[in-house]
Amino acid sequence: MPAQTIVVVFLRGGADGLALVPPMDDPTLRRLRPTLASRRPIPLGPTLCPSGETGSCPAELGLHPELAPLVPAFRAGELAIVHAVGSDDATRSHFDAQERMERAGVRAGSEPSGWLARHLRTRVGPEPSTLSSVAIGTSVPDSLASAPAVAVLESVDDLVASATTRDPALRRALAALHGDAHDPIHEAGRDAMAAIDRLARTRPTRRSRAYGVLPFGRALAEVARLVRADVGLEAATIDLGGWDTHLAQSTALDTPARTLAEGLAAFRADLGDAMEHVVVVVMTELGRRAYENAALGTDHGRASVMLLLGGGVRGGRVVTRWPGLDPASLEPPGDLRVTIDYRDVLAELVGVRLGSTRVGEVFPGWAPGALGLFGST
Amino acid sequence: MNRREALVATALGACTVATAGCDRVVGALARASGHGLPRTLRAPSAAHKSAARHLLDRAAFGPWPGDVEHVERVGIARWIDEQLAPSHIDDDACAMRTAAIDVGWVPADLLFELRPEDIERQLVTDTLLRAVYSRRQLQEVLVGFWLDHFNVAIGKSLCSHLEATYVRDVIRPNALGSFRSLLGAVTTSGAMLVYLDGRDNRRSSRREVPVPSPAEGPNENHARELLELHTLGVRSGYDQHDVMEAARCLSGWVVDERWAPGRARFVPERHDDGAKTVLGATLPPGHGARDVDLLLDVLVRRPECATHVARALCRHFVSDDPPESVVRSASASFVRTGGHIGQTVRTILTSPELARAVDQKVKRPFRFVVSALRALAAETHARLDVGDALARMGHAPFRWPTPDGYPDHAGAWLGTLPARWAFALALVEGRIDGTSVEPPALVRALATTDADDTTATLFAHLIGRRPRADELDPVVAYVETTRRRDRALALMLASPAFQRH
Structure with missing residues (x-):
């Protein structure tokens, strides 16, 4: 059976859930955002409460027009949206909130580790291999900190083309220099060489034009190539920036939103049936203030959205305990309240979708509640 | 005409004659003026780095050949004193190399005549040349530090132009002096006001605010990072209210785009001139542009x-x-x-x-590249290729997108090893445009007697101590089987030992 792959797309900068998936025809939102809430969202139908819950009133939510490429996946039941989701980090700091979310509660310390790393260390199955986890870019994100082995690459071909593969004696010397010492540089060097060797054996494939020319599309194309090459990829991370819309949000948000949606749509189309073995998680460190600022942007807020796309996702639904936007419901000074903890979503992914029996170690100190996001629809 | 002007004039004169050879002429002049390879060098023979070498690995971008001997001669305390007074250090040789770079001297408003991509290329070249060749090493190390601490990403809007004056007029002159002066210059710099949207932070004209809030919704971006990154640190006791009050203090600053492009200006009508309370301190109303100073005073005193x-x-x-x-x-x-x-x-x-803490830091890619060029006394014009190599390692100067600056811990950079290996190979094989190294000259200066010893001596020179057997043996074995001394040098640069400092 092919590996199951989690692809984490982290929207760095605090993506505005209230703009990406806004309430339909909400007079309060129009009052809070007189210049921002102008374009009509794509209706998604009534929201659902987390599994087994009743009582919280449903809302009508819609999709930002630039996210239109995601509609087919939603209608096909492969894309689920979770709203009013976030963390307990109330600093409203990008960096603090990102680190906390990626470490999932485990603070930096003697053995800092990320949630993906802990999952790879605790899941059942064969030992993680060289390409079990891949960070697309130039650095390892906190979610993969202390992972068994992480390959960092922007492009498989570029990595393989490095001259070390052309001079076997040099390659041997380099391997000897990185010996067997338990030292971060030695380990990183060994991991990199093993990854290069393994990747050199995969066949380059033609990249779908639908990915476009932006780094985000290229990154997804690299992940798709690794999935198809069946190298045992279990976790891939991709960052997408551009969400820190303090200024002129109504135009500033269009490009990252379109980039996200077109990229994910191209990825889904490219993988086709192989999407069954993949789950894409889209998350962000914080949402944005419910009311606009004097620069027609929004400042840092609290809750935002998460997206889940792929096999085993009970899609076509928006799951939320919608807190509402009236003044009494907002968290001062005016932020959408967090009513679903991001760890509930990730814990369900790890426990239900991936069948881990050690969710408690992946999310220590957290007792996850059931949301019903995975399983047969 | 003083010595520097004479040298520069000679160099530039030569350049008009043969533009293609300009870099070589400048390089040769710079070397002739006392910044080349010393005739003799002493390779370290001890198993551990000396104190002088360790200092140069931290307070400088690693030693230029001969630097260790210099520090040992003048003494560590005096060397630090020298470095802390950079204007007294004769840096003509480096100035000659950077003299022809527009961003180093063109007045602020004329910089807007240059294309953004040219400004960025020039800035990267200028930064690299100074890091490699300047004798004011500590100043350049601190310029790099503050450019992370007060990061301004060059890709955002007018920052493509303002980064040049930001580095030159805001950061470098203040890098070693009063933190309060540096902070003041940064906070009201055009670059930071554009980068963190401070120029759009104004008193709201909206009467009715839908949600009860102490401020009328000015732009909080700059204020938040001022508290979190620039001065106090996250979770240090300030709260959302303090951020909003600080934003009110900072309101009213704009960046001119027409008459004096890039210049920061205070517009009283856009400023919220009411009383503010920040971190328990009350700022009385009516202070206008001085609110920034009052705010920064409060912060710096904490x-x-x-x-x-x-x-x-x-x-x-x-x-x-x-x-x-x-x-x-x-x-x-x-x-x-x-x-x-x-x-x-x-x-x-x-x-x-x-x-x-000897060798406890892992070099970031910029330091890896610069320390290699310095250790080998490389001749480089530091244009495109070197900057591109840094970009491939995820460490292109001025390109970090978020306000926290490039990470300063090893974990973030361990994925860059293959790119470092590729750079080391390209460097020793002469595949980096405008960059050359001459290992034979270095070997001569190190005065090694027999061939076997050459590898060990060169390795020791690079890492500041005698290499251990497990470090040396793979390189020696490689030389024996292949006779490729150039690639052996690349192996030393690619070795784990050279990644540490």
Whole structure:
């Protein structure tokens, strides 16, 4: 059976859930955002409460027009949206909130580790291999900190083309220099060489034009190539920036939103049936203030959205305990309240979708509640 | 005409004759003026780095050949004194190399005549040339540090132009002096006001605010990062209310785009001139543009600010997770000297904690590249290729997108090893445009007698100590089987030992 792959797309900068998936025809939102809430969202139908819950009133939510490429996946039941989701980090700091979310509660310390790393260390199955986890870019994100082995690459071909593969004696010397010492540089060097060797054996494939020319599309194309090459990829991370819309949000948000949606749509189309073995998680460190600022942007807020796309996702639904936007419901000074903890979503992914029996170690100190996001629809 | 002007005039004169050879002429002149390879060098023979070498690995971008001997000659304390007074250090040789770079001298408003991509290329070249060739090494190390601490990403809007004056007129002149002066210059710089949207932070004209809030919704971006990153640090006691009040203090600053492009200007009508309360301190109404100064005074006087800045410096100079004891002494020094950067740095550089932290830092790609070029006394014009190599390692100067600056801990950079190996190979094989190294000259200066010893001596020169057998043997074996001495040199640069400093 092919590996199951989690692809984490982290929207760095605090993506505005209230703009990406806004309430339909909400007079309060129009009052809070007189210049921002102008374009009509794509209706998604009534929201659902987390599994087994009743009582919280449903809302009508819609999709930002630039996210239109995601509609087919939603209608096909492969894309689920979770709203009013976030963390307990109330600093409203990008960096603090990102680190906390990626470490999932485990603070930096003697053995800092990320949630993906802990999952790879605790899941059942064969030992993680060289390409079990891949960070697309130039650095390892906190979610993969202390992972068994992480390959960092922007492009498989570029990595393989490095001259070390052309001079076997040099390659041997380099391997000897990185010996067997338990030292971060030695380990990183060994991991990199093993990854290069393994990747050199995969066949380059033609990249779908639908990915476009932006780094985000290229990154997804690299992940798709690794999935198809069946190298045992279990976790891939991709960052997408551009969400820190303090200024002129109504135009500033269009490009990252379109980039996200077109990229994910191209990825889904490219993988086709192989999407069954993949789950894409889209998350962000914080949402944005419910009311606009004097620069027609929004400042840092609290809750935002998460997206889940792929096999085993009970899609076509928006799951939320919608807190509402009236003044009494907002968290001062005016932020959408967090009513679903991001760890509930990730814990369900790890426990239900991936069948881990050690969710408690992946999310220590957290007792996850059931949301019903995975399983047969 | 003084010596520098004479040299520059000669160099530029030669350049008009043969543009293609300009770099070579300047390089040769720079070497002739006393910045080349010394005739003789002493390779380290001890198993551990000397104190002088360790200092140069932290307070400089690694030694230029002969630097260790120089530090040992003048003594560590005096060398630090020299470095803390950069204007007294003769840096003509480096100035000659950077003289023809527009961004180094063109007046602020004329910079807008240049294309953004040219400005960026020139800035990267200027930064690299100074890091490799300047004798004011500590100043350049601190310029790099502050450019992370007060990061302004060049890709955002007018920053493509403003970055040039930001580095030249805001950061470099203030890099070693008073933190308060540096902070003041940064906070009201055109670059920062554009980058963190401060120029769009104004008193709201909206009467009715839908949600009860102490401020009328000015733009909080700049204020939040001022507290979180620039001065106090996250979770240091301020809250959302303080951020909003600080934003009110900062309101009203704009950046001119027409008459004096890039210049920051205060517009009273856009300023919220009411009373403010920040961190328990009351700022009376009616102070207009002075609100910024009052706010910064409040922040810099907080003990959290001293600790935050001291910790960042210790992380940079000592180790990724510096001992609390050195953070405390650096912080005390900061407080005692009224926030003097140079004195705080001196405390760190002379601390026992630093002495014990040999090789505990992993070089970031910029330092990896620069330290290699310095160790080999490379000749480089530092244009496109070197900058591109840095981009492939994820460390292109001025390109970090978010306000926290490039990470200053090893974990973030361990994925860059293959790109470092590729750079090392390209460097020794002469595949980096405008960049050359001459290992034979270095070997001659190191005066090794027999061939077997050459590898060990060169390796020791690069890493500042005698290589261990497990480090040396793979390289020696490679030379024996292939006879490729150039690639053997690349192996040394690619070795784990050379990644540490």
